[in-house]
Amino acid sequence: MDASEIEFLAEKEHVRVIPNFSQDKIYLISGDLGPFSAGLPVSIPLWLAVNLKQRQKCRILPPDWMDIDGLKDKKQEEADSRFFTDMPSPFYMEITQLLLQCATDDIPGADEVRTLIKDIWDLRLAKLRSSIDVFIKSGASHAKLNHLTLLEMNTVRQFLTKALDHMHRLKLCVSGDPAVQQ
């Protein structure tokens, strides 16, 4: 899967914005939005928020978890835990990326948020690599991947699934399954 497609999925997540215009409810195929009234926060999908921001029609309120102290705690929790911790958003990386790209001025401490998210990402990927190592060496046929986000899975998808496919075939060859030997 392409990373841009994961971003596409992340864009469905809702964020709160403060519009600077008023508008009745909009009836989208995916659900109703609004009503919008200038100055009052409203929850809309990220794709629309980014677009409105670019047209300078709104101010984006950063999601609750995008807060420096909270992220510092999260980073500590991630570093202390042997397992993956539950992230506040399944698309934390993509949302940060998108918001920091188009709405830097709406996010307090944007640079620090960027660094913290990157640190958490790095911690998690290092954990992912070492757990893959353990998984492969154990020779298990399946693994549970709770709390891993889509983007994180995607970084190892090609390599891991193909490697496991090959190992499975080799295993079948050893056990003498005639279907593989053809």
Next chain:
Amino acid sequence: MSDLVEIDSLLSSNTPLNNTEDGEEEAMTASEVLQKLEEAWLNEKFAPDLLPVKSNLVECMLAQIDAMEANIATAKKGDFRISVHRMEIDRIRYIISSYLRIRLAKIEKFTTHVLQEEEKHRDTDTPLLSDAELEFAKGYNSSVMSHLTNTALRHMPANVASLNSKETAVVPLVDSYVFLKVNETTENVLIEEETVDAGEEIMDLLQGDQHIMRYRPVASLVESGAVSLI
């Protein structure tokens, strides 16, 4: 302007749509259909083999888009909502076309296999291919066969001048590993068949869990919607 609101409210997510296919009637809202279509898109993307076609979802969404476009055409120029609706339509279009493209790519890859499978499914409630896809698969198959015959087979000695499509068919590797998310708790799933040196392996899939495992044991669960591929 008032037209826009009227038709808009017809499309609002609170209005159940009647989705008739195969005589069975399901009431679903537009946003539920979209949700299902997205799931079908991702499943199709990651499944190693071709899944039964979801033509009712695709058709329903296309009808929604058409209605919305007719609706936009009557709206006043410069209405703020037009651009919002346009963007949404573009997003849905992308999902639909990506879904159909992935299916076509699989049909091209596994033509013979798909046609064989389709025959088994043809008269059931869940056909593997839509009518258009079936036509495409047949046409593609005959083009490839006649190409191979004209360029190579007819120049071969008589004893090797035939092609057994059953033996040369490319079949999907259903033992490929996939990532999946569990939507409904399913107990006692057989993960590993009993082999010479290891016993069978059975596990419970709990709702909300994510796993990586081979596709074969969960293939039926993907079709029933108990798990989604991610």
